[in-house]
Amino acid sequence: MTSLALAVLGLPFLAFLLLALAPPLRRHGRGAALVSIAAIGGSLAAALWLWLVPPEATVVRRWEWIPAEDGPLVSVGLYIDPVGLAMLVLVTLVAFLVQVYSWAYLEGETPPSLGRYYTYQSLFAFSMLGLVLAPNFVQMLIFWELVGLCSYLLIGFWYDRPAAARAAVKAFWTTRLGDVGFVTGIVLLWRATGTFDFTALFGAAAAHRLPAGLSLTMFLIYLGAVGKSAQFPLHIWLPDAMEGPTPVSALIHAATMVAAGVFMVTRAFPLFAATPPVLGLIAWVGAFTALLAATMACVETDIKRVLAYSTVSQLGYMMAAAGAAAPHAAFFHLVTHGLFKALLFLAAGAVIHAVGTNDIREMGRLFYALPQTGTVFLVGTLALSGIWPLSGFFSKEAVLVAVWNARLGVPFAMLALTVLLTAAYMFRVVFLAFFGDREPGGHPHDPPAVMAVPLWILAILTVAIGVRGALTGEGGDSAPRWLTALSLALAAAGIGVALVTYELRLVSPAALARALGPLDSMARRRYGLDVVAAAVYRGLVLGLSRLIGWVDRYLVDGVVNVLSAWTLRAGDWLRRIQTGRAQDYVYGVAVGFLLLLIASQIWR
Amino acid sequence: MGLRAYVLLAAAVFAIGLFGVTTRRNAVGILLGIELMLNAVNINFVAFARYNASVAGIVFALFTIAITVAEIAVGLAIVIAIFRVRRTVDADHLDLLKG
Amino acid sequence: MGDGHQAPGHAGATQGSQGVTLEAAGFWGLAAVLLASSLAVVLTRNLFHSVLYLAVALVATGGVFLLLDAAFLFGVQLLLYAGGVVTIVVFAIMLTERLVGERIRQMSRSLVPGALVAVAVLGGVCVFLRRASLPVKRPPLGGALTAALGEALVTRYVVAFELLAVLLVVALLGALYFARTDD
Numbered sequence: 001m002t003s004l005a006l007a008v009l010g011l012p013f014l015a016f017l018l019l020a021l022a023p024p025l026r027r028h029g030r031g032a033a034l035v036s037i038a039a040i041g042g043s044l045a046a047a048l049w050l051w052l053v054p055p056e057a058t059v060v061r062r063w064e065w066i067p068a069e070d071g072p073l074v075s076v077g078l079y080i081d082p083v084g085l086a087m088l089v090l091v092t093l094v095a096f097l098v099q100v101y102s103w104a105y106l107e108g109e110t111p112p113s114l115g116r117y118y119t120y121q122s123l124f125a126f127s128m129l130g131l132v133l134a135p136n137f138v139q140m141l142i143f144w145e146l147v148g149l150c151s152y153l154l155i156g157f158w159y160d161r162p163a164a165a166r167a168a169v170k171a172f173w174t175t176r177l178g179d180v181g182f183v184t185g186i187v188l189l190w191r192a193t194g195t196f197d198f199t200a201l202f203g204a205a206a207a208h209r210l211p212a213g214l215s216l217t218m219f220l221i222y223l224g225a226v227g228k229s230a231q232f233p234l235h236i237w238l239p240d241a242m243e244g245p246t247p248v249s250a251l252i253h254a255a256t257m258v259a260a261g262v263f264m265v266t267r268a269f270p271l272f273a274a275t276p277p278v279l280g281l282i283a284w285v286g287a288f289t290a291l292l293a294a295t296m297a298c299v300e301t302d303i304k305r306v307l308a309y310s311t312v313s314q315l316g317y318m319m320a321a322a323g324a325a326a327p328h329a330a331f332f333h334l335v336t337h338g339l340f341k342a343l344l345f346l347a348a349g350a351v352i353h354a355v356g357t358n359d360i361r362e363m364g365r366l367f368y369a370l371p372q373t374g375t376v377f378l379v380g381t382l383a384l385s386g387i388w389p390l391s392g393f394f395s396k397e398a399v400l401v402a403v404w405n406a407r408l409g410v411p412f413a414m415l416a417l418t419v420l421l422t423a424a425y426m427f428r429v430v431f432l433a434f435f436g437d438r439e440p441g442g443h444p445h446d447p448p449a450v451m452a453v454p455l456w457i458l459a460i461l462t463v464a465i466g467v468r469g470a471l472t473g474e475g476g477d478s479a480p481r482w483l484t485a486l487s488l489a490l491a492a493a494g495i496g497v498a499l500v501t502y503e504l505r506l507v508s509p510a511a512l513a514r515a516l517g518p519l520d521s522m523a524r525r526r527y528g529l530d531v532v533a534a535a536v537y538r539g540l541v542l543g544l545s546r547l548i549g550w551v552d553r554y555l556v557d558g559v560v561n562v563l564s565a566w567t568l569r570a571g572d573w574l575r576r577i578q579t580g581r582a583q584d585y586v587y588g589v590a591v592g593f594l595l596l597l598i599a600s601q602i603w604r
Numbered sequence: 605m606g607l608r609a610y611v612l613l614a615a616a617v618f619a620i621g622l623f624g625v626t627t628r629r630n631a632v633g634i635l636l637g638i639e640l641m642l643n644a645v646n647i648n649f650v651a652f653a654r655y656n657a658s659v660a661g662i663v664f665a666l667f668t669i670a671i672t673v674a675e676i677a678v679g680l681a682i683v684i685a686i687f688r689v690r691r692t693v694d695a696d697h698l699d700l701l702k703g
Numbered sequence: 704m705g706d707g708h709q710a711p712g713h714a715g716a717t718q719g720s721q722g723v724t725l726e727a728a729g730f731w732g733l734a735a736v737l738l739a740s741s742l743a744v745v746l747t748r749n750l751f752h753s754v755l756y757l758a759v760a761l762v763a764t765g766g767v768f769l770l771l772d773a774a775f776l777f778g779v780q781l782l783l784y785a786g787g788v789v790t791i792v793v794f795a796i797m798l799t800e801r802l803v804g805e806r807i808r809q810m811s812r813s814l815v816p817g818a819l820v821a822v823a824v825l826g827g828v829c830v831f832l833r834r835a836s837l838p839v840k841r842p843p844l845g846g847a848l849t850a851a852l853g854e855a856l857v858t859r860y861v862v863a864f865e866l867l868a869v870l871l872v873v874a875l876l877g878a879l880y881f882a883r884t885d886d
Contacts, residue, residue, distance in 0.1 A: 580699030
């Protein structure tokens with residue numbers, strides 16, 4: 001059991017070490033790719049084994065790390081429970097598929113660059129798995145930060161592109177901001193309860209032995225999830241993160257890293273359950289984020305950006321479910337979303353690879369040129385829109401049910417409206433890019449097998465989970481009839497709007513935009529949030545940097561410079577003792593002798 | 605009276621010699637001051653030799669005299685050599701080693 | 704470090720007030736002469752006069768040696784110091800003064816610091832002397848000084864003696880080298 005979990009965690013780490021420490025192998029490119037893929041493949045196998053033969057109860061294994069007076073202050077180890085196992089499978093599966101996909105997608109890269117990519121991929125896999133397996137907040141935090149680092153490295157993979165470099169820094173800063181809250185919250189929690197360990201904390205929560213007044217602490221911990229899972233207002237980094245390669249977007253910014261925030265909330269749910277105000281806030285912010293991002297996705301023209309906003313929106317769904325005290329619904333949506341969003345991103349990657357541009361306005365009739373890609377993209381879109389019997393339908397319904405049962409009326413309304421918008425913007429993309437009138441330039445074709453097979457695997461899984469849900473009635477038994485009907489109707493309405501506007505051209509998009517006037521222009525400008533963030537960054541952060549720089553230059557450096565100037569001046573002054581006249585030296589000897597005399601007298 | 609008087613006398617001559625070394629301007633004058641100091645040292649040696657009934661002090665004084673003579677000879681030769689080059693024996697002007 | 708050899712007894716024996724008075728009178732007289740001439744050496748403006756006063760001081764020192772029953776040393780002092788050294792210095796003065804064409808003025812530099820240091824050194828030594836216990840009475844002399852001196856030189860201190868000879872040769876050569884004219 002433990003050794004299997006260690007294999008899951010350790011294989012990517014070994015691959016990373018090998019690639020990091022052996023430059024010749026790394027620079028080989030294809031060789032590095034094989035090492036990394038083999039490692040994550042082994043990891044996947046171990047994770048599957050663990051998941052299919054799960055332990056009866058939660059398994060925790062710890063090794064002492066930081067010692068303290070009675071018992072270790074912090075340990076490292078493994079925490080294996082069903083949720084964690086499912087997450088392990090998700091992460092390793094998507095990582096494996098993405099790494100295989102990258103073999104063909106990044107074929108234009110130079111071998112050293114490719115090697116660097118796979119090194120980062122292995123590091124990311126290790127970091128994410130460590131986060132999932134963490135038995136206490138400190139280990140989770142460590143891997144949390146590591147994952148953030150990998151995100152930075154991979155967003156800025158093409159570091160010679162200024163936009164990519166800026167996006168990487170922006171992602172890092174924004175998530176860091178949330179992490180400040182996270183760290184503070186963890187420390188405050190330790191102050192209040194005396195432990196970092198999940199088992200101890202959850203036990204205390206179950207026995208109602210948690211100290212009171214933890215609302216602020218849990219809010220701060222939630223801030224970490226706000227940053228990592230791109231909730232409002234720290235969502236601004238995710239659309240810009242699309243500067244990275246598409247497989248990276250699929251892995252990190254759709255399926256795994258951004259899900260880490262949701263995962264953390266789900267994992268620590270017993271603690272959040274003890275602070276209802278924070279839960280309520282989580283639900284509200286989640287629902288609001290979902291709606292906000294959906295509006296912004298409606299006006300985007302970059303296919304990856306649409307998917308990015310869609311991710312933000314769906315993350316809002318997950319958080320809303322968690323806030324509605326239904327962590328299992330949130331996790332269910334996390335898994336299904338991970339699969340179909342990765343599918344959508346990889347399919348978009350195939351499109352970009354074939355057409356050479358991200359702009360949907362320059363695409364058209366791609367369904368006929370890339371039938372495989374078009375099919376899987378359609379599957380993903382239907383799942384995202386929540387159409388029966390795909391996986392997305394069941395998970396979204398679970399979320400809506402949870403929010404409704406928690407009597408959160410306004411969030412429910414926001415989420416419902418988002419259902420409509422989601423279907424609308426996704427089918428907008430479908431109609432514009434895959435159907436429509438424009439002939440695509442060049443000769444786009446379906447991607448090679450190395451890229452196509454992962455696509456099909458994800459599509460099949462999306463369908464399979466959905467069908468299983470339909471057959472077993474899982475997750476749907478607590479849903480009232482009217483809710484199901486409502487969600488399907490809203491989805492259909494969204495599709496209808498897109499159909500009418502973009503395919504049948506009964507209503508022109510411009511007219512629609514005018515009708516929605518102010519909303520449309522604000523959405524196009526991303527509600528000015530980016531501008532605000534940039535201004536805050538320039539003012540606060542850079543201002544602070546300038547201040548510290550001034551202190552460093554004039555105070556710290558100044559002290560050193562003054563010391564050196566004084567030394568020089570002292571030297572100049574002392575130089576005058578060397579008059580060059582032997583008499584004066586005799587004089588000095590006599591004075592020295594006198595001093596010795598006096599000293600010897602004093603020290604009698 | 606005893607040894608103390610002789611030692612005091614030697615100390616006084618030594619101090620006078622030291623004064624001469626530090627204040628004279630002429631190089632030869634400085635050498636004269638050194639002579640006085642060495643002289644005082646000799647008095648010291650001989651006095652201790654007498655009052656401790658030891659001949660070692662006398663031997664030391666003898667050696668001191670011999671060495672002083674050698675030193676004076678060489679020293680004056682140097683002074684003359686300097687004089688030939690720099691045309692002065694003013695100690696204030698001999699400061700080429702000034703830092 | 705006393706060895707058995709001592710100079711033969713002299714009139715200046717420790718017993719008897721007569722000897723004490725003689726010795727004391729001799730000491731004080733010689734001390735006065737020595738100190739006065741020493742001061743004159745360092746304070747006189749004229750360098751020639753300075754040298755002459757030095758000669759006086761050296762002779763007075765010789766007298767002190769005599770008082771201390773070191774007759775041989777008295778002789779050496781007169782021969783080498785008062786005779787040789789003074790002669791050399793006079794020659795040197797003549798050589799370095801004539802070409803300048805002016806009397807060497809001995810305008811000493813600031814006297815006060817030098818005087819202060821000298822007085823301080825003297826004071827320091829006096830303070831030391833206060834605490835030291837120095838013998839007052841002279842031990843009796845045993846044997847002739849010169850013989851004892853000679854014997855010590857060739858037995859105990861023979862190495863130093865030989866080295867001294869080497870030193871004198873070196874000094875001689877050095878002086879010759881420095882004083883030569885460059886042709």
